[in-house]
Amino acid sequence: MNAVLKADNVESPQCVYNEKVATNLAQTLHIPNAAGVLADTSGSTSFASLEIASPGISLPNIRKSWISGAAKLYPDYVAALIVFDILIGNNDRYQNLKVSLFTPHMDIFTAFDHSHALLHPWHEPHKAVELLMSDSLIAKKHTFYGHVSHERLLHWGRRIKETRNYLIKECCEFGRPINTVDVAMQKKLGVALAYRKKRLLHIIADHEDVIRWTT
Amino acid sequence: MEYRLIQFSRNPLREEGKNIGVIAFDGSWAGFKAIGMLDGVERAELYGYSSIAGPDYRESLWVFGEWIEWFKSLCMESEGNRERINAELSELENQTLHFISTKGGYYETTGEHPETALAELFEELVGKPPSGPKEGFKELLEKILHRAEIIFYPEFDRDVEVTIDPENGASPIVFTLDYYLGGEKRVGFKKIRFQNARVAALDAKVNDAIYTFSEAQKTGFLDKERCVVLCDTPSAKRANYIDRLQSVATVIDISKHRAYWDISTICS
Ligand SMILES: Nc1ncnc2c1ncn2[C@@H]1O[C@H](COP(=O)(O)OP(=O)(O)OP(=O)(O)O)[C@@H](O)[C@H]1O
Ligand SMILES: [Mg+2]
Numbered sequence: 001m002n003a004v005l006k007a008d009n010v011e012s013p014q015c016v017y018n019e020k021v022a023t024n025l026a027q028t029l030h031i032p033n034a035a036g037v038l039a040d041t042s043g044s045t046s047f048a049s050l051e052i053a054s055p056g057i058s059l060p061n062i063r064k065s066w067i068s069g070a071a072k073l074y075p076d077y078v079a080a081l082i083v084f085d086i087l088i089g090n091n092d093r094y095q096n097l098k099v100s101l102f103t104p105h106m107d108i109f110t111a112f113d114h115s116h117a118l119l120h121p122w123h124e125p126h127k128a129v130e131l132l133m134s135d136s137l138i139a140k141k142h143t144f145y146g147h148v149s150h151e152r153l154l155h156w157g158r159r160i161k162e163t164r165n166y167l168i169k170e171c172c173e174f175g176r177p178i179n180t181v182d183v184a185m186q187k188k189l190g191v192a193l194a195y196r197k198k199r200l201l202h203i204i205a206d207h208e209d210v211i212r213w214t215t
Numbered sequence: 216m217e218y219r220l221i222q223f224s225r226n227p228l229r230e231e232g233k234n235i236g237v238i239a240f241d242g243s244w245a246g247f248k249a250i251g252m253l254d255g256v257e258r259a260e261l262y263g264y265s266s267i268a269g270p271d272y273r274e275s276l277w278v279f280g281e282w283i284e285w286f287k288s289l290c291m292e293s294e295g296n297r298e299r300i301n302a303e304l305s306e307l308e309n310q311t312l313h314f315i316s317t318k319g320g321y322y323e324t325t326g327e328h329p330e331t332a333l334a335e336l337f338e339e340l341v342g343k344p345p346s347g348p349k350e351g352f353k354e355l356l357e358k359i360l361h362r363a364e365i366i367f368y369p370e371f372d373r374d375v376e377v378t379i380d381p382e383n384g385a386s387p388i389v390f391t392l393d394y395y396l397g398g399e400k401r402v403g404f405k406k407i408r409f410q411n412a413r414v415a416a417l418d419a420k421v422n423d424a425i426y427t428f429s430e431a432q433k434t435g436f437l438d439k440e441r442c443v444v445l446c447d448t449p450s451a452k453r454a455n456y457i458d459r460l461q462s463v464a465t466v467i468d469i470s471k472h473r474a475y476w477d478i479s480t481i482c483s
Contacts, residue, residue, distance in 0.1 A: 056275035057268075058311045060285040065292050102258065102284045103277040 002055070003048035005039070006115065008179050014125065015115040017181040019047040021189070022088055022114030024171035029160055031084040032077050034112040038178070045178055052098045052110045059098040059108065062143065070099045070109070071147035077109040078144045079152035082211070083160055086204065087197060089131065089138035090117035097143065118189060125185050132192040135199055137207045146212040153213055157201045165194040216241050216332045217297060219304055219319030220340055221249065221286065223279075225269050227312035233267055234341045235279075238286055239322070239333045240300050245290035246330060248337040249283055250364060253479060259283045260483060263367035282314055352408045352447055355469055359445075360394070362475035365482050370397035377403075379434045388434060390427040393445075402441040402482050403431060405464070409449035409456065421456050428463040443481060445469050 008015045019036060026033035036049045053059055062070060071078050085093050096113035100106040118132075119125040131138060169190035177183060196203075204211065218239040222232025236249025250267070251259035264279045293299040304316035324332040342361050360366050375395040379388045394404035405424040409417065424444055431437040442464040449456060460466050467477050 053275075053278070057272055057278045057282075057313050059278060059281055061310055063285060063288045063292065065288045100277075100281055102280050106277055 002051040003036075004051060004112075005041075005046050005048050007041075007044065007046040012115040012121045014119045014121065014179070014181050016045055016047045017178040017186075018116075018118040018120070019049065019114050020174075020178065021118055021172050022090075023049075025088065025168070025193075026084065026111070028167050028171055029080075029084065029087075029163060031080050032109050032111060033084075034110050049112055052112070053108060059100060061095040062097045062099050063095070066099070066101055067143055068147055069101055071144055073101060074099065074107075074109045075149065076152060079148050079156045081111055082139075082142055082144055082148055083153060083156040083200065083204070084111075085117070085139045085142060086137060087160060087193065087200060088114065088117040089120065089128070089136075090114060091120075091139050091141060092116035093139070093143045094141075095143070119181065119185070125181070126188070129185075129188050129192045132189075132196050135203050135206060137203060137210060140210060142211075145210060146214075148211070148213050150213040150215050153204055153211070154201070157204055160197050161200055163197060168194045168197060216322045216324050216329065216336075217319065218322055218336050219301075220317040221247075222315040222317060223264075223267055224313055224315055225271060227315070232315045232317075235264075235267060236283070236286065237333065237336045237340055238290065238300070238304070238316070239329065239336055240290070240293070240295045240297060241329060242297055243295045244329045245293055245295040245300060246333045247283075247286040247290050248333050248341075249286070250341065250367060251279075252283065253364075253476070260364070260479070262483070263364045266367055266369045282311075352410070352469075355447075356406060356445060359469045359475050359478065363478035363482070365394075365396060365478060368396060368398070368482075371395075372397065377431070377436065379430075379436060381434070388430050390430055392427065396482055400441065400482070401437055402443060403428070403437050404443045404445055407444055407446040407456075407460075409453050410447050417453070417456070421460065424460060425463050432463070439463065440465055441481060443467060443478070445474075445478075 006015055006019060020038055023033060023036040034049050034052050036047055039046050039048045051058060097111050098108060100108040119128045123131060172190035172193065173186045175183065216239050218237055220234055221236040221238060223235045224230050224232035236247060238245065238247045249259065250263050251261055253260060259280055261276050261280050264276050265273060268276055289300065289303055307314060307316055322332060322336055365371055372395045373393065375392045377390055377392065381388065392403040393406045396402040405427060407420050407424060428442040431442060432439055444460050444464045444466045446466060446468060448468055448470050457466055465481065467474050
């Protein structure tokens with residue numbers, strides 16, 4: 001099995017922590033996302049994103065002209081992914097998604113790259129937590145805005161809202177620092193997300209003009 | 216016309232890639248042609264990639280289809296914009312090391328349709344068989360087999376001797392095929408050159424083809440529509456050979472424009 005290794009970097013100082021938490025959340029919430037594990041490499045922890053469709057040849061990332069086709073083929077995954085990205089404050093979905101679109105009976109729709117979500121780098125971690133606690137959409141752009149039904153959005157919004165708090169918190173807490181992210185900050189993120197998930201339906205309703213769902 | 220060659224490498228860190236397609240663009244138009252993209256067919260035929268992918272990636276053949284669509288979409292989305300195409304192709308290595316876009320170059324066109332230039336480039340860089348200075352029957356035949364893309368199939372074989380043991384214990388039946396495509400749908404080929412052939416030799420060849428295909432059908436080894444004679448156009452005096460061959464086989468005149476198409480249709 002191949003993996004794409006990611007480490008903290010200047011542009012994304014909490015990359016590893018963000019990636020692993022996003023992966024944990026996706027698993028807990030049944031969001032189609034690449035699996036990933038922490039790997040200890042020479043003193044620091046890195047994130048190994050397990051290659052989609054491995055073993056084999058990697059699929060291409062989604063292209064702009066494929067978006068509406070993918071939305072038609074995978075309407076439920078699309079709704080799940082949008083709600084997930086709003087939950088984790090991911091404004092960088094862009095082409096960070098692999099789909100099979102031209103092969104009958106080959107269902108692959110898998111997201112990756114969450115280094116720009118959660119404690120995302122253009123904010124101080126404590127500011128990011130503050131922002132997640134507000135009703136800000138954060139995910140101002142999304143690959144699938146304008147390509148999702150209201151009904152499915154609500155379905156996923158409700159589903160995630162009803163997830164138990166402790167399950168969300170468990171996704172964020174490791175009981176040890178992950179590189180620069182200490183245990184206290186991990187707890188704070190857990191609390192913020194447990195709160196944000198309850199606000200999801202409000203946040204979605206407040207941003208109809210941006211999300212542009214179909215009815 | 217600017218172009219870049221697209222290659223596939225099974226083992227990117229250790230091996231050179233094999234040419235699989237070419238993307239051509241001129242600032243206002245872009246087109247992509249790769250193995251398996253037959254004229255007038257929406258989705259590429261992927262069978263030809265099995266020998267390129269090799270045993271390790273046999274399960275991944277379908278991924279070639281997705282990548283072919285990726286290159287097609289790049290052409291469409293970019294509308295031929297050079298900077299955009301070159302930028303995306305240079306970024307390709309961040310997504311995959313298996314598909315490689317080479318540096319490419321410029322191709323002098325004679326001013327007609329850009330599609331023609333693309334077809335020529337493909338023929339030249341990807342589909343070109345080894346050919347001599349003059350194109351005789353042999354060269355044309357190679358070219359057509361390339362163009363029909365059946366030589367890329369792993370089950371494609373040349374000069375095959377078939378031995379069939381009849382169930383009733385009679386002596387085995389042996390015949391030979393010039394080309395043979397194994398697998399689920401077996402196809403057998405005999406090549407026959409009418410022009411410049413001596414009559415005695417031609418008689419022998421035609422009789423051998425008729426014997427071979429009759430036996431192949433009688434024993435259930437080949438269906439009639441998958442017994443194929445590949446030939447050139449006979450002179451009027453020799454046209455009667457065609458009638459005899461047609462009673463046991465599909466006869467394809469390789470000098471006809473549609474020949475490669477007819478061959479790939481029978482084989483798919
Ligand atoms: N799990 C995976 N399976 C297959 N390919 C992957 C996987 N993760 C990443 N890739 C490939 O690697 C490329 C780069 O990875 P990724 O998008 O995670 O990082 P990035 O965009 O370069 O960096 P950043 O984390 O700063 O956004 C992707 O565009 C994708 O093609
Ligand atoms: Mg990315």
